[in-house]
Amino acid sequence: MNYTAHIDRFAADNLPPRDQWPEMFCELPELRYPSRLNCAVELLDKTVAAGLGDKPVILAPGMVWTYAQLLDRANRIARVLTEDMGLKPGNRVLLRGPNHPMMAACWFGVVKAGGIAVATMPLLRAKELTDIVTKAEISHALCDRRLDAELRLAQERCPTLKSVAWFNDEGAQALETRMARKVEGFGNVDTALEDVALIAFTSGTTGVPKGTMHFHRDVMAICDCFPRSTLRPRPDDVFCGTPPLAFTFGLGGLLLFPMRFGAATVLMEKLTPETLLQTIQDYKATVCFTAPTFYRAMAALAPKFHIAGLRKSVSAGEALPAPIRSLWKQTTGIEIIDGIGSTELLHIFISAREEDSRPGATGKPIPGYKARVVDEAGNPVPPGNIGKLAVKGPTGCRYLADPRQKNYVQNGWNLTGDAYLMDTDGYFVYQARTDDMIISAGYNIAGPEVESALLQHPQVAECAVVGATDEERGQVVKAFVVLREGAAGNERMVKELQDFVKSRIAPYKYPRRVEFIAALPRTETGKVQRFRLREQTSIKGES
Ligand code: 3UK
Numbered sequence: 001m002n003y004t005a006h007i008d009r010f011a012a013d014n015l016p017p018r019d020q021w022p023e024m025f026c027e028l029p030e031l032r033y034p035s036r037l038n039c040a041v042e043l044l045d046k047t048v049a050a051g052l053g054d055k056p057v058i059l060a061p062g063m064v065w066t067y068a069q070l071l072d073r074a075n076r077i078a079r080v081l082t083e084d085m086g087l088k089p090g091n092r093v094l095l096r097g098p099n100h101p102m103m104a105a106c107w108f109g110v111v112k113a114g115g116i117a118v119a120t121m122p123l124l125r126a127k128e129l130t131d132i133v134t135k136a137e138i139s140h141a142l143c144d145r146r147l148d149a150e151l152r153l154a155q156e157r158c159p160t161l162k163s164v165a166w167f168n169d170e171g172a173q174a175l176e177t178r179m180a181r182k183v184e185g186f187g188n189v190d191t192a193l194e195d196v197a198l199i200a201f202t203s204g205t206t207g208v209p210k211g212t213m214h215f216h217r218d219v220m221a222i223c224d225c226f227p228r229s230t231l232r233p234r235p236d237d238v239f240c241g242t243p244p245l246a247f248t249f250g251l252g253g254l255l256l257f258p259m260r261f262g263a264a265t266v267l268m269e270k271l272t273p274e275t276l277l278q279t280i281q282d283y284k285a286t287v288c289f290t291a292p293t294f295y296r297a298m299a300a301l302a303p304k305f306h307i308a309g310l311r312k313s314v315s316a317g318e319a320l321p322a323p324i325r326s327l328w329k330q331t332t333g334i335e336i337i338d339g340i341g342s343t344e345l346l347h348i349f350i351s352a353r354e355e356d357s358r359p360g361a362t363g364k365p366i367p368g369y370k371a372r373v374v375d376e377a378g379n380p381v382p383p384g385n386i387g388k389l390a391v392k393g394p395t396g397c398r399y400l401a402d403p404r405q406k407n408y409v410q411n412g413w414n415l416t417g418d419a420y421l422m423d424t425d426g427y428f429v430y431q432a433r434t435d436d437m438i439i440s441a442g443y444n445i446a447g448p449e450v451e452s453a454l455l456q457h458p459q460v461a462e463c464a465v466v467g468a469t470d471e472e473r474g475q476v477v478k479a480f481v482v483l484r485e486g487a488a489g490n491e492r493m494v495k496e497l498q499d500f501v502k503s504r505i506a507p508y509k510y511p512r513r514v515e516f517i518a519a520l521p522r523t524e525t526g527k528v529q530r531f532r533l534r535e536q537t538s539i540k541g542e543s
Contacts, residue, residue, distance in 0.1 A: 003035070004192050005114050006090030010137055011196035011213060014401040016409075022396035023412035026217070028368050030224045031394050038191045039219035040111035043259045044071050045188065052262050058101045059238070059266045059283055065101055067259075070108065073101075075186035076179035077109025077142070084178060085140055085163040089114030089189050092136045092199065094129075094161070096151055097144035098122045098269040099245050102167045102175075104255055106142045107245065111216075114189030115140070117198045118211075119246035121524045126153035128209070133158040136199055136211055136400060145169035193217045199400060200248050202343045211400035212344050221368070221394040222252050222347035223260035229367045230337060230351050231312060233261045233287060240266040240279050241289030241314075247525045249316055252347045253289035263287075273297035277305040287312040291526040292320045293462060296455070299324075299331040310334065316341050316348060317526050319430040321452040322359035338362050340430070342416050344397035344408055350428050360452070361427040362420075369393030373422050378411050386431055386444065389420040419446065436530050438467035440475045445509050447530070450477060453504040454511075457497060459487040464520050464528045468513055468537045479511035480533050482519060489516030 006012065015021075026032060044067070053068035065073070081087040093110045095117055097103040103119075110117045118136055120129065122144075129151060132138070137160045143151050145166040155161050167175040191197070197216045201209040227233055239258040243250030245267075258265040266283045268275070273294055279285060292315050313328060313336045320338040328336055339351035340362050350371055352363030365371040372380045373387040381387040390413035397408045408415055419431040431437065431446035438445040447465035454463045462482040467475035481497065483489055494514045501510040521529040 002192065002194065004195055005189050006191075006195055007088045008090030010092070011090060011116055011199070011400075015196075015213060015398050016402075016405040020405050020409060021398055022409045022414045023392050024394060024396050025392070026221065026368075026394045028224075028394075030228065031221050031368060033193055033217055033220055035193050036190050037193045037216045037220065038112065038114075038188055039197055039216040040074070040108045041188045042220060043223070043256060044074060044108050044112075047259060047262060050262075055235075055262065056264045057259060058104055059264060060101050060268065063101055070101075070105060072184065073105040073179065074108035074112055075184065076182045077106055077175065078113040078186045079182040080165065080175060080178045081109060081113050081115065081140065083182070085165065087113055087115055087140055089191070090116065090195075091140060092116045092118050092138040094133060094138045094141040094143070095119040095246070096122070096124075096129075096141065096147055097167065098147075099250065099254065099267040100144065100168065100269060101267055103144070103245050104267065106167065107251075107255070110142070111197055112186060112188050114191055114195070116196050118201070119198070119251065120201070121244055121246045122147055123524050124150065126150045126157075129154035130157050131209055132201055132211070133161050135208070139163065141165075142167060142175065145174075191216050200251075200343050200346070210402050210404060212346075213398045213400055214346050214395065218346055218395045219256065223256050225368045225394065226252075226339060226348040226351060226366055227257045227260060230339070230348075230353050231257070231287070231314065232353075233257065233263055233312070235262040237261070237263040237286045237312075238266060238283055239263060239287045239289065240268070240276070240283060240285040242271050242276060242291065242294060243289060243317070243525065248343050248346050249289070249341060249525070253314060258287075274301055277301055277307060280307045280310055281305045284309045286310060287314070289314045289316075291315065291317040292324050293318075293526065295320075295328045295336065296324045296462075299327045302331045307332065312337065314339060318528065319362070319448050321448065321455050323452060323455045325357075325359055339366075340416075340418070342414075344399075344416070345391065345393070345414060346395045349391050349393055349395075352427075358427050361423070361429045363428065364426055365391070365393075365428075371428060373420050373428075374413070378413070383422050383424045386419055386421045386446075388434060389416050389418040389428070390414065391416060433530070436466065438465075438475050438477055440467065440470075440477060440508075441473040443508055445477055447477075449505060450479065450501060450509055450511060453501045454479060454481065454497060456504065457500050459484050459493070460497070462520050464530060464533055465511060466530050466533045466537065468534070476512045477509060478513040478515065478537060480515050480517050480520065483516060
């Protein structure tokens, strides 16, 4: 058996069988890591050892932590976990809290101690927390006191969860109080390259959540792929943005990437387009990570703020419509870096540098990854044809004990569930989630293309397009539209929007049905829940 630092073998024992793994390769020289690797030590201890101890790393309202201070806090948390709470290498530790410096310190404390970090979204309720704790046999939790209620409920139903400590708390039992009693320093656990460092649960829309397992090597690989080749941050950068640290988009973009480059990050608990702009202004942020709809909303408000220091904008989570890209560029002069990533692949795998970006396309596989578009049988389709996106690279999908492994990984390729086409120049163009392709009277229609057209209408704030069942055509294109304030959602507007779409894309794609709604249903990671809109459509029996 290979070397492992894990005494608790649960994670390794619950990896899928090797023949169901995607092919994983680290061909780039910067991805050749030593066989013993602790990603927390690489990102934190080594940065301090390299002389950056006094440099600020985490900024938050009323707080500035240097790298040395973050290291000290992480070490003390590691001591509380191992000396007081009985943590053994390989145990799973649930983390629950909003984006906050303590959430970051806890993540590093767990990983330094050889634990497996299972960060969870703040909005999860007892039922979802129970599912996660049960599935990952979680033994310990570090939780923000302000979010205690749902975890306490879950704990009653979770016999494996034996030890919980609360942070952002006071009193003898508070994590901060226990940390203060510890001596400095910590003997880091010497984990193996292929020991599991984190389990990220997918923001899946239905069914039992899937736990994706990632090794210490995978954490380093995402830091050395997208940021190094595409984002190209500098040590004087200040990162900011919206994704939760419990979402791997946020974990990478707002914590791991800045630290890999000796930069700083602003952690804010709750952001609106307005307060994100205020944050960029107040903290002189230079790099922003958020979702397309935030860029759209921020573009309208940006002239009221001083954000000239911003130099990079990353968009992921959902397709970036070309009109939003050009709006952001007109407003700020910044070309958005769009990137598709997934929880299964940990972070972004197709993207483009600013100067290589193409409106409407996501980009090309980033160095280290390969991608292609395949048919039902898994064979590549010629350029210009729509098929399923297949990806492989240094990271990949390994679900925790889940039969759905066989859906995501086939013939060594990760199938992300997205319909894509590759153009003749090798650019990958997003169409829709495979399940969201609309088939109307025999035509394939990608909802996002219709959305892009609608978004160009001055009165449209947001929209989502789904297939509605129709006796005659099988499905028809239906648009849910959120209008800008003051615009009237009446019959005239329906007709106007329909004509508007017909004048911009092939007329057969126009939305035969239009419904005005106050807001789009979204997940906590910012994705439109199209399945809810489809449900709504069928429940109402159609109008
Ligand atoms: C969709 C995109 C078009 C796509 C994520 C960056 O979103 C992330 O992870 P999830 O597991 O969802 C994955 C799915 O989301 N998607 C994401 N980005 C794009 N579609 N263009 C994009 N730029 O359907 C994908 O399969 O929640 C994103 C980094 C880490 C992540 N976990």
